[in-house]
Amino acid sequence: MKFEDVIKLIEKKDFSAAKQLAQSIESDIERLNILGIINFYENNLDDALKDFKNALEIAPTHNDVLFNYAKVLFEKGEYFESWRYLTRISDKSWEIWDMLGDTQFKSGNMPMALHYYKKAYDMSNLSELKTKYDSLRNQYHTGKKFAILCLPGLDNFIHNISEILSHVYDVKLVVSADSKEIQEAYSWADIVWLEWANEMAVAITNNLPKGTKKIICRLHRYEAFANYTRNINWKNVDRLILVAEHIGDVLKEYHSNAYEKFRDKIVVVPNGLDLCKFDFRPRGHGYNIAIVALINHRKDPAAWLQVIGYLKQIDPRYTLHIAGSFQEIHYQNYFEHFIKEADLEENVKLYGHIKDIAKFLEDKNYILSTSIHEGHPYNIMEAMARGIKPIIHNYEGAKVQWPEKLVYNFIFEIPKIIESEYSSERYRKHVEDNYSLERQMEKILYLIITL
Known part of the structure; x- marks a missing residue:
């Protein structure tokens, strides 16, 4: 079965034959995706949504399914949900940027709509997109x-x-x-x-x-x-x-x-957070704990070593990966001394300043924040947007900004957070819905x- 054969049947509006042919596809994802496309063209939008949703449960980062799902949501007037899934597409074409602009236009967020329309034109160089952008910019x-x-x-x-x-x-x-x-x-x-x-x-x-x-x-x-x-x-x-x-x-x-x-x-x-810049993917339990922060007193870096020392007793595979430079030299002195004294050389990795944070976080299961005070920290948001589970010390405001189940008071509570349900989808949605x-x-x- 070729995809083109199904498209020809759709063009002929022979939807019954198209569905029959699609049922022969072995891949669950591709079969559901094509069935969703057929239902869309048949104007069975609710059935199309079910097909695409079922496909995303199997492959949450499948770009074609994400686009098709977003398209149907848009047609149903669910502009926020359409935007949600468009931002998750990792390789964005000008059509994606244009559609993102449409979600914001429909939502009345004109600066963001123009921002996306400009991206669509810059990528495509299509005169009609320039006309679209210029017309709306002149108007607003x-x-x-x-x-x-x-x-x-x-x-x-x-x-x-x-x-x-x-x-x-x-x-x-x-x-x-x-x-x-x-x-x-x-x-x-x-x-x-x-x-x-x-x-x-x-x-x-x-x-x-x-x-x-x-x-x-x-x-x-x-x-x-x-x-x-x-x-x-x-x-x-x-x-x-x-x-x-x-x-x-x-x-x-x-x-x-x-x-x-x-x-x-x-x-x-x-x-x-510009969620279009943060590739989402499902992750799970593991032993790699990340820290992305400048090393200074407000971040309470001594607590990092206490946390990894405690976790090492539970399982020696736990490893703390620290991306950040020392802002205060006495912490560098302390780390060099204490890591050796506490036999943590295999459990603490210092990387200094990291330019490519996305690459650094690729194999990480958790992000740890032990800060004694924060405003609205980007490091936690950015990790959650990527689907990484945060472990957050209870600074003032933490339980308002983040799900309470991810906030701890004392180190002995951390294993419970680590072992509890891991939901990359929920972490991403928290940022999408709020930040x-x-x-x-x-x-x-x-x-x-x-x-």
């Missing part, structure tokens, strides 16, 4: 000038936001400590985004005239434990973005006087529009 571009100001070395989390907003605003991203460059961008803008509530935010809000500008300030984490919020002129700030609700609790507790000045300006917008770039941009755009 506000003409407003939007300056994003950030000090050097702190721009890790702003580039996606800047790029996507540029489809509907005139955006200038200024990553600089040069006061002249900063002032020029500030003067030019109608809307100003201060990335981090740090010394730059203090200087700008106290020294530059606000006028009719709308000013947004985003506070990530470390600023909540410093004194910046006491010195920012909050009269000149229209909205304060926090990446997590528990950061607001920290501000209220340690900077209560300042908190009263900005409490009504707070909007919580969790970090967003996608799409959701982040929806909230940011609403914040800007309602200024």
Whole structure:
């Protein structure tokens, strides 16, 4: 049986013969996929969904089935679910980017729709896609000038936001400590985004005239434990973005006087992950535990060695793989000493800074976080998006951000987390449902529009 033979029967609308021929296919996945295609063209959308869903239960990363499933979901008006499965396609053609744009257009998320349409055109160079993009951009571009100001070395989390907003605003991203460059961008803008509530935010809000500008300030984490919020002129700030609700609790507790000045300006917008960049695949129990973090006191790296020492007693095959460089030299000294003293040479692997995190995580079963405080950590999100099970210490906010079953208080609780059900699908869905770039941009755009 050839696929082309089934297609010819479908074109003739001889669906009964097409199904009969498809039943001869030995591969369960291919048979279900073709039956789903036949049902789709026969307009039996519910039956098509069942066929594709059954195929994905056998092969969750099959690109053709993912696309076909997403296509039917889209036709049924389930745009979020369609988007979910399109993001999981590992090798995206321009058709996939175009369809991703359609899911966002139907959902009313115009910056993301334009972002995907631009990707589709850039990949295909088709004039009709350029016309589609240009027409919608002309329709939805506000003409407003939007300056994003950030000090050097702190721009890790702003580039996606800047790029996507540029489809509907005139955006200038200024990553600089040069006061002249900063002032020029500030003067030019109608809307100003201060990335981090740090010394730059203090200087700008106290020294530059606000006028009719709308000013947004985003506070990530470390600023909540410093004194910046006491010195920012909050009269000149229209909205304060926090990446997590528990950061607001920290501000209220340690900077209560300042908190009263900005409490009504707070909007919580969790970090967003570009899920198209993270290949998902089902994983399972094993012995490889990853850490992806800079090695400093906030991450509590001494706890890593306690965890692996405890697990080694249960099974010597457990191995801790650490991707990250030492930020504090006394931890390097401690690791070199303690790993040898505790006979952990075979159980702890230090890789230093890793550029290709995807490759590093490919054979890992778990990701460990022992941090004593976090804002909204990307390392956990990125691992979960790949289908890796996290083991998370109970920092403030952890049980709100992550499934409680994956959060521990004491080391002796970790084996229970490791041995419990392993569900890569559930980990990916948690990020898709809560922390996608799409959701982040929806909230940011609403914040800007309602200024």
